[in-house]
Amino acid sequence: MRRLALTAALLLAFPLPGAPARAQEEQSTAPYAYRQLDDPAKEASAQDLMETLRCLQCQGQSIADSDAPIAGSMRSLVRERIAAGETPEQIRTWLIERYGDYVSYSPQLTGLTWPLFAVPAILMLIAFLLLRRRFSSRGEVQ
CATH class of the missing domain: 1.10.8.640 (Cytochrome C biogenesis protein)
Incomplete structure (x- = not known):
């Protein structure tokens, strides 16, 4: 046992x-x-x-x-x-x-997540405007 x-x-x-x-x-x-x-x-x-x-x-x-x-x-x-x-x-x-x-x-896309979608689009728009401004000012100088 x-x-x-x-x-x-x-x-x-x-x-x-x-x-x-x-x-x-x-x-x-x-x-x-x-x-x-x-x-x-x-x-x-x-x-x-x-x-x-x-x-x-x-x-x-x-x-x-x-x-x-x-x-x-x-x-x-x-x-x-x-x-x-x-x-x-x-x-x-x-x-x-x-x-x-x-x-x-x-x-x-909700009230809490909209910045995740909007911020990249806003950054791309700012980059586009800065590049356009830079390249268009070069054309005026010449």
Whole structure:
């Protein structure tokens, strides 16, 4: 009996190699993380959407390219909602409401984000006017 208790204690203290990985594979909470939808049109729609959504953990990859657990959960969520009949824009809107504008590679024009769109245009206009003024004044001197 003592040997059995000792063996059990050792197995709990030092689990077999690979056991946690097998347990994670068996207990996946994101069924569509690595499994495609049966309908090719819906899968293409889901894939197109996933390529435009940023992984919140990786910060430089889309959820389609990332192996992070949260990206897998987001892929599964996108596929489940596409399969349920939601449009990609409805899903994008829901994800932006949940995670913020950062989750999308194509930010929406809002009251908070308009400077991100306006400042580059204003800088280009100023550069154009300065260059035009400089080159037009050279023509007058000659």
